[in-house]
Amino acid sequence: MRRISLLSVLLLTLVVLAFQNPSVLAAAGPPANAAKTAQAHKASALPPGYVGQKMCETCHTNLGKAFADNPHEKMVDLHGDMGLTCENCHGPGKAHVEGGGNVNKIFRFEKATPKQIDEKCLRCHSTAHPNFMRSPHAKAGVDCLSCHSIHHSTAPDLLISKQPQLCESCHTDVKAQFAMPFHHPVPEGVLKCTDCHDVHGTFSSNNLRSTADQNRICTKCHMDVRGPFVYEHAAVKAVGCLGCHNPHGSQNPRLLNMPNINVLCNQCHSPVSEGTFHSMGQGSSARTPCTDCHTMIHGSNLNEAFIR
Numbered sequence: 001m002r003r004i005s006l007l008s009v010l011l012l013t014l015v016v017l018a019f020q021n022p023s024v025l026a027a028a029g030p031p032a033n034a035a036k037t038a039q040a041h042k043a044s045a046l047p048p049g050y051v052g053q054k055m056c057e058t059c060h061t062n063l064g065k066a067f068a069d070n071p072h073e074k075m076v077d078l079h080g081d082m083g084l085t086c087e088n089c090h091g092p093g094k095a096h097v098e099g100g101g102n103v104n105k106i107f108r109f110e111k112a113t114p115k116q117i118d119e120k121c122l123r124c125h126s127t128a129h130p131n132f133m134r135s136p137h138a139k140a141g142v143d144c145l146s147c148h149s150i151h152h153s154t155a156p157d158l159l160i161s162k163q164p165q166l167c168e169s170c171h172t173d174v175k176a177q178f179a180m181p182f183h184h185p186v187p188e189g190v191l192k193c194t195d196c197h198d199v200h201g202t203f204s205s206n207n208l209r210s211t212a213d214q215n216r217i218c219t220k221c222h223m224d225v226r227g228p229f230v231y232e233h234a235a236v237k238a239v240g241c242l243g244c245h246n247p248h249g250s251q252n253p254r255l256l257n258m259p260n261i262n263v264l265c266n267q268c269h270s271p272v273s274e275g276t277f278h279s280m281g282q283g284s285s286a287r288t289p290c291t292d293c294h295t296m297i298h299g300s301n302l303n304e305a306f307i308r
Contacts, residue, residue: 046084049092056086056093059101063151071158072150075124089120089150114143128200135201142170147199167193174248183249196247215240218247229299233306235268236298261289 046052053076057064067073067085075088087093089107096106109117121144122132132138137146147166148158159166164186168175178187185191193199196217202210209217218241219226235243244264245255258264291297296306 047092049094050084050087051093051097052087053085055097060086066151069154070150071156088124109145114138114141114146117143117145131198131201131203133201134203135199135207136205137199137207138201163192163194167199177246177249180249180251182251182253182255184247184255186248225298227299230301231304231306232299233297261291262287265290 053064072089073085076085089109091107093106096102099105107120109120112120118132118138122129147160149160150158153160155162161169164175164178168178177183186193196209197207198209199207202208204210204214208214211217215236216226241247244257246257247255250256252259256264294306295308296303300306300308302308
């Protein structure tokens with residue numbers, strides 16, 4: 001009998017163990033071409049016309065690397081981790097690839113209309129922003145990419161710049177109001193435009209956030225005038241805070257719409273000015289202002305004339 005070498009014994013032992021316990025072979029790792037086989041299987045599972053993110057990155061390398069930290073990276077989970085992040089927004093890429101990168105065979109946002117851009121974004125964001133298409137922004141052709149940069153912004157909300165500078169780039173009239181002597185501290189960074197406005201649209205024409213009581217936008221900060229009161233000032237309920245105040249800025253203290261308090265009051269209480277006592281408030285600002293007596297002008301729990 002020929003002498004069996006030590007190597008042969010070891011190989012025979014390994015074969016016997018493998019049949020008895022298949023995990024021994026598994027521990028040795030997959031075949032060298034297993035990764036390629038898995039990738040090919042993954043590609044074959046893609047929907048018709050799609051090529052996957054890895055194919056996109058062969059040309060768009062820098063965008064692909066930067067996209068790893070992008071909030072939209074999670075879109076890959078929408079299709080069972082098949083790598084359809086790019087094509088979720090740009091559409092199927094097979095024709096684009098087979099055309100040698102033909103730019104006319106892929107959805108290009110820079111060539112799309114505002115409505116087309118909005119419709120693309122709202123396929124995913126319609127639940128969060130259901131009123132956008134009725135908003136003044138959408139009606140004016142201010143599409144999503146006017147404020148957001150999907151690939152190049154590092155901000156969590158993908159804004160192209162910070163508030164209020166972004167809003168003021170269009171709303172220059174409001175920027176001027178914030179430069180007035182009396183203004184809400186938006187330029188100072190204490191408040192943001194979106195604290196009061198939902199830029200993606202509400203049922204209000206000026207995108208004010210919608211609440212059951214619209215004054216709540218103001219009284220969430222100005223709680224001393226919130227109420228409810230036993231004696232309500234009708235103007236507060238009917239017209240609201242904006243009937244007397246300019247929320248962005250004013251040349252008048254307390255952001256009043258007019259420098260003379262009595263003239264402001266007599267917009268509604270004009271018959272009062274005919275009385276002898278109240279006529280003291282007409283004319284010179286040195287005469288008695290209405291609020292010297294009617295101190296609880298926003299509402300009172302004690303006096304129906306709002307006198308303390």
